Amino acid sequence: MHYNLRKFDFIKLSRYFFLFSIAITVLGVITLAALGMNYGVDFRAGSSMDLAVQKNLQDQKEEIQSFLDEQNLGRYTLTVGAERVSIRFDDILTDQEEQQLKQGFADTFDPKASAEVYTVDVQMARELQTNAMMAVALASVGIIIYVSIRFEWRFAVAAIVALLHDAFIVISLFSILRLEVNLPFIVAVLTIIGYSINDTIVIFDRIRENMRFAKLKSKEDIAALVNESIWQTMTRSINTVATVFVTALCVFLFGGESIKLFSLAILFGLVSGAYSSIFIASPLWLVLKNKQKPKTPANTQTAG
Known part of the structure; x- marks a missing residue:
């Protein structure tokens, strides 16, 4: 089966997206090290x-x-x-x-x-911080197990990297902008993880389905397949994100003060999640796939 590359080649330009995400991550690490998080009363006495x-x-x-x-x-x-x-x-x-x-x-x-x-009080604040970190960690472990069972470990690694990327982007933005971090923020991060893995799974599922019927003879064939799979799910991904984005934006603009930061975190996460699902997760899976050792044919017995 032949796959025509569209005008925009996600795989060919993936290195630039990787470099961009690495730069954002480094900036986030520097910001967190220098400024830390602006914890609300939920996480401090x-x-x-x-x-x-x-x-x-x-x-x-x-x-x-x-x-x-x-x-x-x-x-x-x-x-x-x-x-x-x-x-x-x-x-x-x-x-x-x-x-x-x-x-x-x-x-x-x-x-x-x-x-x-x-x-x-101080003890309760520490317990809340620990429980919040455990919630994110357990969600990530559950996702790894689910994706590994449904697909393969390479998909799981790519998915978890994309999820951590999304969560870290939101955390970094809140640190840079000095926005308050409270319990609704943790709920927002977990919600972002859910939306992000949903978009990523849709693309992964299309890649797997296309691989069943494709005759792949080279790495270029696999790259073309991944690129085409992203394009095939593009409309669905954009529509899903746009619908939730408009809703979250309305909540941010017209909602009460108590949920403004929650909706703002959702807005950040939706943009980051759409980006990582399209530009990070699938190309990263391709990198891992290309490192797979080719299967060797079974040894044939020779006459003595």
Whole structure:
């Protein structure tokens, strides 16, 4: 079976995509080493107060900051939305400080405001960090096992590299932009892994199906097959990503403050996942496939 290469050859240009991803990874490592992550209250000791307000206080952010400075409760991060005000304190508030802050906010800005306070101690923060890392690790191991059983180990290696690539890109972007990392961020990373492996599996499945009916005599034939398989699934991949991307974008633009960072992480991950599924996973599988030793014919018995 003959496969015609389209105008854009993914395999021929794969080295440039590999170099681009390596450069992004190195930049991410440098950024994480220099800046680290901006952990939210979920992953560090401190208190978080979320106030549901009955009037829009977005134009009074400076007044709220002045009010908080007067309270002398230590360092904090303030987010003011149309219906919610979120305050993240680096220190753990006492019961007296909580009541004083709630009453002072109600008297100064909104008497009908209702507040929820969430406190994390040092031990709990460490446990949450460990559990989050274990969740990502277990998801990756499960994917390796699934892909190895359904396909082969080369597909599994290519898939897991693409997944780690996607997760690391999102983590690096959050580090560079100094965006807050909390539990919804971990959920977003796991969601990204799910979408990314879905797109990758679709392409891998098409490669496997095409290999069943193709007569492959050289490495060039396999490269042409992989390139054609990517093109055959391109429309499906783009439509899937575009649909979810538009939804996540609407959530980011019109959703509440509490889920904005979650939807932003999804947006980053969708773009990275589509990129890795097309430009990283399949070409990487081809590299591993080309390193496979050719099968030798069985030895024939010679007459003595």
